[in-house]
Amino acid sequence: MIAHLLVRTAAFALGAALASHAAAQEARTVLPLASDWRFTGEDAPSDAAKPDFADDAWQAVSVPHTWNRVGYYHHDLGGTNTAATVAKKMGVGWYRHRFDAPANLAGRKTWIEFDAASRVAQVWLNGVLLGEHRGGFGRFRLDASAALKPGQSNVLAVRVDNSQPAAGSSTSDVLPLFGDFFVHGGLYRPVRLISTAPLHVDMQDFGGPGLYANTAAVQGGDAQVHVRLRLTNDGAKAAAASARIALIDRDGKVAAQATVKQALGVKATQEVAADLTVPGAHLWQGVVDPYLYRLRAEVLGADGKVSDTVEQNFGIRTMRFDADKGFFLNDKPYVLHGVGYHQDRDGKGWAISPADVEEDVATMREMGVNSIRLTHYQHGQVIHDLADRYGFVLWDEVPLVSAWTMMGKMEPDPALVANVRQQLSELIHQNYNHAATAIWSIANEVDFGNSLPAFVRGGTDGKTPDPMPLLHELQALAKAQDPSRPTALATCCEGRLFGADVAIPETAVAADLGGANRYFGWYFGKEQDLGPALDQLHAKRPAQPLSVTEYGAGGALTIHTDNVLGGAPDSRGAAQPEEYESYIHETALAQIAARPYLYASWLWNSFDFATTVRTEGDAQDINTKGLVAYDHKTRKDAWYFYKANWSDAPTIRITGRRYATRAYGITDVKVYSNAQSTELLLNGRSLGKREGCAQMVCVWPAVTLDAGENRLVARGIRHGAAVEDQITWTLSPEKRGHIAIDTGALVAAKSKTRLLGSDNWFEGGEVASLDKPADYGRKAELARIEGTQERDAIATYRKGDFAYHIPAPAGRYKLTLWFPAVAGQAKGGFDVRANGKSILRAFEPAAPAADAAAVARSFDVTSKGQIDLEFKAGAAPARISLIELDAQ
Structure with missing residues (x-):
């Protein structure tokens, strides 16, 4: 009782x-077990658990430790991992540690406490099996009282297994089964020995x-x-x-x-x-x-x-969520704007230090973040303690991600259900007292239905298991263990337009709160579709509070565009320019801010992170949607966009600094600034001031660059403090008289003979490509194109009815138009006009015998500051792959 x-x-x-x-301090003792461990990345013989096992040949390590290093860039701007240093092995590793136990532990209770071991751990002390823990994220304790030798040397042995779950494998019932993130192995959080008197606070309540x-x-x-x-x-x-x-x-x-x-x-x-x-x-x-x-x-x-x-x-506080008015902290409206967060970083994997987490939190605080979605598993106590201290509101999540049965099964195995119940219980019990923790999330993206992505697809014969029974069970468990907090889950697919053969389960109703992962303008749809899609979800369930739990785009540090609307991004391939990531965040934030019924938004993601299901952007095995690179230091432009909007600190950032060698001599200059007035200077010349910029985005259009070095300085004052940013761009002298537009391309192709710019100065038309894009697990299929050394540039094109209005210094130019011709193409021509004069009538690029070919035509044109080209469909849509202008 x-x-x-x-x-x-x-x-x-x-x-x-x-x-x-x-x-009390004398009553409970804590002995950290951090240094002088031995490790082998192979499965050791069964006697490796015995005290006298010879481990001298094993590697000397400290704990926290992981044997994995995953993900690297094809450059040196944002991390130190390389193809030669990565280690993606998943499987068994062994740890052994000798320590002296104080003599005064005799007659007391002792436990070995692990803050995490990924993902299955078996633990022996002095050759005695203490137990096993299945789950890579929660703290667990094993009773070592009977096996410990007080006043003597003791040997701790741990066998850890982070094998990828598969049917019949050692980890087949340990979540997550799949996920767009890498599950590192090892003792990647601290280990300690805890001793108490026989009368004590319960040590075996789910950690x-x-x-x-x-x-x-x-x-x-x-x-x-x-x-x-x-x-x-x-x-x-x-x-x-x-x-x-x-x-x-x-x-x-x-x-x-x-x-x-x-x-x-x-x-x-x-x-x-x-x-x-x-x-x-x-x-x-x-x-x-x-x-x-x-x-x-x-x-x-x-x-x-x-x-x-x-x-x-x-912390003493109240929180509530209103379906129409959003989030309330202590009965006052409180706008939650935050980020998603994964715990790995370049060079360390998951074996991060408290100082690393403190650095991450400092980066978030400087950006103006006030909430973090801890995805997609239980995070450690350090981030929770820091969130309490600095006032972040947290979304905590259990690792039920995308799949909950092994291939082909319609029902989860009882052992897997027990495992997710255990992991949810650990999540709640270990984080119950944190003022920052506001939400228990019971799942992420279990509503793919039969549209499962390639990395989790297979063996289902078109049938998909129903997630609702398991979600209902987890909902009941969470409410029983903590009725004071709401539950939530994040959905991916409800409300999107799929084919008639795609069935998407409605899972949001299983939890108290809704969360929508929506990547309009990236994986699907148009960037302006986000707001209307949220309105539809809100209208469908008007009594359920709704949030945006993920949105964003990839942003490669070394890939750039001259016009974010010039072509299609490639969410599975290379065309992921830094500028497009910024554009998606600018358009998304505007739509989110206009919807006060949302209780929160969390962008995806705070930092780039490791995942072996991706080969994209300028990286391998990295999700590049972070606003900060994998080194957790190199900040992308979009980070400053949020700082200018969310932080009160004076902020000015000239965008595009990593696009230093410019393809065009005339370009827009964009500055993120929260200064009352922002002035832009080019090589000391003022280009004017901007005030009241919408969303803190100030633009100076059609800036003419100087040949050679261009030093841009933006400066302003906020709250009486001066703030300034400066960058340098270079424009080669020959680019003053040469313009080469890779039409239909968001990212210009690389050329051995010329510097190409991406599609720009167009009006109308659609983008198209002769190549088939990449997808999960599948490389792009490149068309064979004859008649050119610029295969990649010819592969993309603009088609339909469209025009170009190209700014060019006054003078005479040679205009060269490169057209794509495709074998088996429909017959028919189109017209082309230059400065109002017809230069091609009913033109039909000759169809090649091969897959495709490039067909070029040249003309003399005159510019009075701008050259206008019109492409008019005739019997066939107009199309153009490359436009070149050379001053005469």
């Missing part, structure tokens, strides 16, 4: 509190602290805090225990306290509870004022001595 006591605030002397805290609190109510300035404490008696006799529970403010003063008594039988665990009333409670107010108390529970025996203590940071 739960003992329950309501106690108003009582003040006891600070000295007594400190004394009792000191006693949780055994102490749990939530804000029950805030009214009239006072707060009601409900506290639960799990007490365990591992002694040989029954115990008369009491628990002293207190909230301590930042000044060390007791804000509220209660004492609860509980009799405990032998080897018994009992939960007790108390309600604390905190007068004049100082609330946790997000990034504005993330005030934290210390929640302390002391366990006392019948003699009144403290036998154990647990402390947790705790």
